[in-house]
Amino acid sequence: MSDAKHRLLDGLNANQQQAVSTTEGYVRVIAGAGSGKTRVLTHRVAYIVEEHKAWPSEILAITFTNKAAAEMRERIDHLLPDDSRSIWIMTYHALCARILRMNIDALGYPRDFIILDSDDQKQVLKNIYAELHIDIKEIPYNFALSHISNSKMDLINPKDAEASATFPLEVKLASIYKAYVKYLTAQKVLDFDDLLLFTYKLLKENAEVLAQYQRKFKYIHVDEFQDTNGIQFEIVKMLSGMHENLCIVGDPDQAIYGWRGADPKIILDFEQYFKGVQTIILDRNYRSTQSILNAANKLIEHNRDRVKKDLQAHHGMGEAVSFFEAADDTQEAQYVAHTIDQLLAEHGNGILNDIAVLYRSNYLSRILETTLIDAHIPYRIYGDIRFYERKEIKDMISYLRLIHNPNDDLAFNRVVNEPKRGIGPKAMSVLADYAEANNCSRFECLANIDALGFTPKVRKALSEFAEVIIELHELQATKSLADIFAEVYQRSGYKDMLTADPQNQSRVENINALETSLKELDTQESDDDTSKLAAYLQDIALYTSQDDDQNDDGVTLMTVHSAKGLEFDYVFIYGMNDAVFPSKRSLEEGNIEEERRLAYVAMTRAKKQLYITASAGYNFISKMTKVPSLFLNEAGLWEGNQYKNERIIQKPLETFKKNDRIQNIEVSTDFKTGQKVTHNKYGDGIIVSLDGDLGTIAFAKPHGIKTIVVSHQFLKIKE
Ligand SMILES: Nc1ncnc2c1ncn2[C@@H]1O[C@H](COP(=O)(O)OP(=O)(O)OP(=O)(O)O)[C@@H](O)[C@H]1O
Numbered sequence: 158m159s160d161a162k163h164r165l166l167d168g169l170n171a172n173q174q175q176a177v178s179t180t181e182g183y184v185r186v187i188a189g190a191g192s193g194k195t196r197v198l199t200h201r202v203a204y205i206v207e208e209h210k211a212w213p214s215e216i217l218a219i220t221f222t223n224k225a226a227a228e229m230r231e232r233i234d235h236l237l238p239d240d241s242r243s244i245w246i247m248t249y250h251a252l253c254a255r256i257l258r259m260n261i262d263a264l265g266y267p268r269d270f271i272i273l274d275s276d277d278q279k280q281v282l283k284n285i286y287a288e289l290h291i292d293i294k295e296i297p298y299n300f301a302l303s304h305i306s307n308s309k310m311d312l313i314n315p316k317d318a319e320a321s322a323t324f325p326l327e328v329k330l331a332s333i334y335k336a337y338v339k340y341l342t343a344q345k346v347l348d349f350d351d352l353l354l355f356t357y358k359l360l361k362e363n364a365e366v367l368a369q370y371q372r373k374f375k376y377i378h379v380d381e382f383q384d385t386n387g388i389q390f391e392i393v394k395m396l397s398g399m400h401e402n403l404c405i406v407g408d409p410d411q412a413i414y415g416w417r418g419a420d421p422k423i424i425l426d427f428e429q430y431f432k433g434v435q436t437i438i439l440d441r442n443y444r445s446t447q448s449i450l451n452a453a454n455k456l457i458e459h460n461r462d463r464v465k466k467d468l469q470a471h472h473g474m475g476e477a478v479s480f481f482e483a484a485d486d487t488q489e490a491q492y493v494a495h496t497i498d499q500l501l502a503e504h505g506n507g508i509l510n511d512i513a514v515l516y517r518s519n520y521l522s523r524i525l526e527t528t529l530i531d532a533h534i535p536y537r538i539y540g541d542i543r544f545y546e547r548k549e550i551k552d553m554i555s556y557l558r559l560i561h562n563p564n565d566d567l568a569f570n571r572v573v574n575e576p577k578r579g580i581g582p583k584a585m586s587v588l589a590d591y592a593e594a595n596n597c598s599r600f601e602c603l604a605n606i607d608a609l610g611f612t613p614k615v616r617k618a619l620s621e622f623a624e625v626i627i628e629l630h631e632l633q634a635t636k637s638l639a640d641i642f643a644e645v646y647q648r649s650g651y652k653d654m655l656t657a658d659p660q661n662q663s664r665v666e667n668i669n670a671l672e673t674s675l676k677e678l679d680t681q682e683s684d685d686d687t688s689k690l691a692a693y694l695q696d697i698a699l700y701t702s703q704d705d706d707q708n709d710d711g712v713t714l715m716t717v718h719s720a721k722g723l724e725f726d727y728v729f730i731y732g733m734n735d736a737v738f739p740s741k742r743s744l745e746e747g748n749i750e751e752e753r754r755l756a757y758v759a760m761t762r763a764k765k766q767l768y769i770t771a772s773a774g775y776n777f778i779s780k781m782t783k784v785p786s787l788f789l790n791e792a793g794l795w796e797g798n799q800y801k802n803e804r805i806i807q808k809p810l811e812t813f814k815k816n817d818r819i820q821n822i823e824v825s826t827d828f829k830t831g832q833k834v835t836h837n838k839y840g841d842g843i844i845v846s847l848d849g850d851l852g853t854i855a856f857a858k859p860h861g862i863k864t865i866v867v868s869h870q871f872l873k874i875k876e
């Protein structure tokens with residue numbers, strides 16, 4: 158055995174070693190949470206390179222999120238400092254975008270195609286609804302979009318959808334789907350699902366392109382395979398068709414994307430699709446303590462539709478899992494904050510990044526956020542307003558899109574009056590009509606601006622706008638991205654608009670961060686013939702619908718879905734009430750098994766200590782008095798209606814040891830409705846209403862209306 162072999166197999170157990178060294182053929186690794194599946198995958202990739210079985214560029218590793226891809230790259234980088242760069246480590250969507258960027262001309266599309274984000278999609282729907290006289294109240298955009306997405310992923314084309322529609326709602330949805338696809342096809346733009354769909358078509362219909370990638374990818378790996386959907390599977394199946402080396406790892410108990418079309422049967426029936434599939438089981442958990450695993454194992458046993466497997470912890474029993482039921486959700490959040498505070502007091506602020514608070518749905522973060530802010534505990538939030546979804550960022554990206562392709566009507570509509578140039582709805586509809594009549598883009602209309610009957614003011618504003626865009630469009634091939642950006646930021650008037658108001662400081666910081674990232678990109682060499690700006694815009698579109706990356710230290714707040722594959726020393730699961738987790742919808746629809754798997758994912762993220770919290774009181778969403786989640790009962794953490802179980806740790810709030818960072822919040826009675834105040838974090842605001850300790854305060858943008866504890870600690874009266 159060579160040294161390299163030793164190095165990469167060292168520190169792995171026998172089954173893990175087998176999974177790493179079984180490089181040939183179809184290999185399935187099925188194993189529970191924390192058993193080292195992702196670790197095996199990274200070691201396997203490194204092993205293949207060190208054993209000279211393939212060049213790095215001949216290896217593909219597919220992950221579920223950009224964050225997971227970045228983490229995997231980092232781990233592989235560590236194992237293979239010189240060789241990791243050219244390995245393809247990415248999500249399905251990124252893989253498809255990359256394949257399409259090089260080859261989509263075979264389908265009659267330009268290589269620098271634009272990818273629509275969800276806002277763009279809604280814009281498209283808005284026009285379609287107006288045309289078809291469909292009311293958004295009847296069919297909300299998100300409903301239509303998920304219908305379109307499901308149809309695409311099920312390979313149902315608009316014609317078939319139309320033919321099979323019988324009920325009035327189905328007929329309407331089919332007509333929306335048809336108009337949507339027609340528009341995207343005419344504009345030659347793609348949405349997110351199209352990345353998969355077009356790649357599937359390309360590989361299926363174009364033998365040469367398929368052969369090229371089949372030859373290239375000698376070894377293919379997929380992490381989190383339990384959440385693969387049918388079309389994704391077809392793509393990897395085709396790609397692996399020549400070398401027939403495909404290694405997939407996953408845990409059927411962690412399948413949590415059924416609602417988005419993932420099909421956990423694919424991993425269970427994997428051996429039926431290929432000859433000679435080798436299955437390797439890992440049964441030791443290296444992540445969590447036995448206490449955490451016992452609770453998680455006990456919970457998941459309640460799923461009927463599963464293959465039984467039991468995990469044993471490599472580590473000892475550890476601390477008991479704790480459950481706390483608070484009187485209401487504010488106290489629940491306070492309990493979380495206090496407990497975090499105690500952990501920090503005990504272990505130091507160095508453990509901030511090792512703490513996560515997980516919740517079932519995004520809306521639950523609101524109180525947690527305000528409580529953590531009030532407690533001066535820094536946090537990062539994943540999955541809510543993400544960087545690339547912030548208004549100023551989207552505006553500037555739209556400018557870049559327009560510079561790249563002046564005929565991009567969506568981008569045009571977004572920024573033509575941003576900053577305000579006096580171009581109102583009337584002028585916009587004149588442009589729309591003219592564009593329609595002359596079959597041209599909005600931007601092209603401006604060539605005949607004199608024929609459009611605008612007032613001199615509008616005409617001047619539009620001409621100046623067009624001039625900037627055209628000039629920069631012509632310069633895009635020669636100027637750096639950062640220069641183009643700086644120029645459009647300045648010349649569009651956006652910079653003046655933002656900097657005129659000190660309240661915009663965080664927006665300006667966002668813009669600066671974007672500019673920095675462009676500068677970094679400028680220093681990198683591009684590896685294909687599409688323009689840098691085009692390539693950049695495509696990459697951005699991927700980020701806008703994916704997870705983001707925040708670098709400061711802090712407690713991590715995220716939904717359970719986005720915590721998949723991750724691990725933290727200390728994990729809180731907040732909001733463990735019936736109708737919250739499991740969700741109301743899952744209870745109503747009797748679809749509890751996926752929800753239970755989600756709880757299993759949540760619990761198994763914890764390494765050292767797991768805290769679960771719930772609250773009593775009234776749930777305004779379910780319109781019911783809150784009760785602790787049935788999952789607590791199933792996991793053996795709570796029994797019946799009373800706290801009989803010793804494992805329950807329920808402390809009254811007063812007993813919390815308060816260290817100096819969290820002081821008692823002293824509520825003041827000085828505050829009155831209508832008063833102007835300044836908050837130490839949110840800035841200036843006006844008190845809209847008061848209800849006991851709580852004040853609803855309208856803060857200046859971007860903070861908006863917030864309900865917080867009124868205390869002199871955070872609030873100063875202005876008058
Ligand atoms: N043989 C081992 N010795 C020591 N630590 C290990 C070993 N195998 C895995 N680990 C560690 O255990 C933890 C869990 O591993 P990993 O994240 O690869 O598990 P996983 O099976 O991918 O989990 P999940 O199902 O949650 O994605 C990691 O911190 C990893 O480094």
Ligand SMILES: [Mg+2]
Pocket residue numbers: 194195196380722
């Ligand atoms: Mg993993």
